[in-house]
Amino acid sequence: MIYNITKTELLKYFYNECSPSVSQLIEKELDANPDWKKYLNYIETVHNLTKINLKPNDTLVSMILEESAATEHHSL
Amino acid sequence: MATTMISDGVLIKHYTEGNQGAFETLLKRHKNRIFSSIYALVGDRYIAEDIFQETFIKIIHSIRTGKYNHEDKFLPWAMRISRNMCIDSIRQRKRLPIVVDSEGNDILNNLGIFEKSQEEMHIENDEISMLRKWIWELPEEQREVLVLRNYADLSFKEIAVVTNTNINTCIGRMHYALINLRKMTQKNSVRVK
Numbered sequence: 001m002i003y004n005i006t007k008t009e010l011l012k013y014f015y016n017e018c019s020p021s022v023s024q025l026i027e028k029e030l031d032a033n034p035d036w037k038k039y040l041n042y043i044e045t046v047h048n049l050t051k052i053n054l055k056p057n058d059t060l061v062s063m064i065l066e067e068s069a070a071t072e073h074h075s076l
Numbered sequence: 077m078a079t080t081m082i083s084d085g086v087l088i089k090h091y092t093e094g095n096q097g098a099f100e101t102l103l104k105r106h107k108n109r110i111f112s113s114i115y116a117l118v119g120d121r122y123i124a125e126d127i128f129q130e131t132f133i134k135i136i137h138s139i140r141t142g143k144y145n146h147e148d149k150f151l152p153w154a155m156r157i158s159r160n161m162c163i164d165s166i167r168q169r170k171r172l173p174i175v176v177d178s179e180g181n182d183i184l185n186n187l188g189i190f191e192k193s194q195e196e197m198h199i200e201n202d203e204i205s206m207l208r209k210w211i212w213e214l215p216e217e218q219r220e221v222l223v224l225r226n227y228a229d230l231s232f233k234e235i236a237v238v239t240n241t242n243i244n245t246c247i248g249r250m251h252y253a254l255i256n257l258r259k260m261t262q263k264n265s266v267r268v269k
Contacts, residue, residue: 008247011254015225017232046254049207050226056111056128061103064132068091068099 005029010036014043084150088139099139103132106151110158113228117162117220119212127165131158152234155224159238166216210260218253221246 005026012018013026030036082090082101090098110131115124134157138144146153211219217239224235232250236243 007251008244011247011251012232015232042258043254046207046222046257047226050116050211050222052112052116052227053108054112054115055108056125060125060129061107064103064129064136065096065100067133068103068136069096 005033005036007039010039011043014040014047083148085148088144088150092139092142099136102150106154109151109228110154113155113223114158114162116211116223116227117159118165123165123169127158127161130161149234151228152230152238155228155230155234156238159220159224207257207261210257213260214253214256218249218256221249222253225250 005022009018009022010026013023018026026036030040082098084102084105087098087102091102107128111124111128114127114131115121118124118127131154135144135154144153211222214222220239221235224230224238225232230238232243232246235241235246239246
């Protein structure tokens with residue numbers, strides 16, 4: 001039986017969120033479906049390009065830590 | 077030897093029992109993802125820092141007053157708080173009148189209030205700045221799913237909880253966000269490698 005894989009399932013597959021049986025099917029049929037590959041490559045490209053890892057500044061983090069300690073102190 | 081990471085739920089429990097170091101670990105574990113997501117949603121470092129601080133003050137207050145009951149679902153819960161603050165901030169900014177000088181320039185820009193940090197300048201100068209700009213042009217609900225999935229690393233199921241929708245709506249929005257980004261790249265004759 002040929003199971004019709006939708007783009008929604010490919011999206012879930014990329015993010016490791018589809019069922020193991022669907023994952024296995026996609027992996028088995030991937031080479032025979034260039035459109036799937038193209039879509040997965042595109043998702044990966046956007047994923048990689050949008051990835052940023054900004055850090056809040058250290059002063060801000062210190063202020064939050066002080067606040068967390070102060071709250072603890074007040075409650076005692 | 078393999079080390080086991082203490083779960084968020086356990087860290088929160090330790091913090092409520094008076095272990096300040098547990099909160100520090102929790103903050104350090106999630107600060108970059110939460111901050112990056114806030115920044116991606118509001119697009120301004122200073123506003124992002126304000127929201128980040130307010131988010132954590134609310135988190136501290138909720139934990140200390142015993143209102144935290146999400147066990148190991150700390151990140152989706154924190155993202156829900158910050159996401160609501162981001163929405164409020166965006167709505168507030170939309171209502172702000174733009175005051176211009178005699179040459180028609182926004183005077184706030186001239187005052188240097190929105191001056192970009194070196195980090196932002198770097199981001200804007202690199203090859204992905206165009207894509208980031210287009211993400212900003214996506215409909216709000218599509219941008220939100222893309223940011224929560226790619227920046228905060230939440231699952232679609234968690235995003236559904238954060239945004240009060242269902243998983244299929246979230247996946248649909250992500251799919252349309254990708255389609256729209258592709259259309260923008262094609263329209264602007266830019267080839268995304």
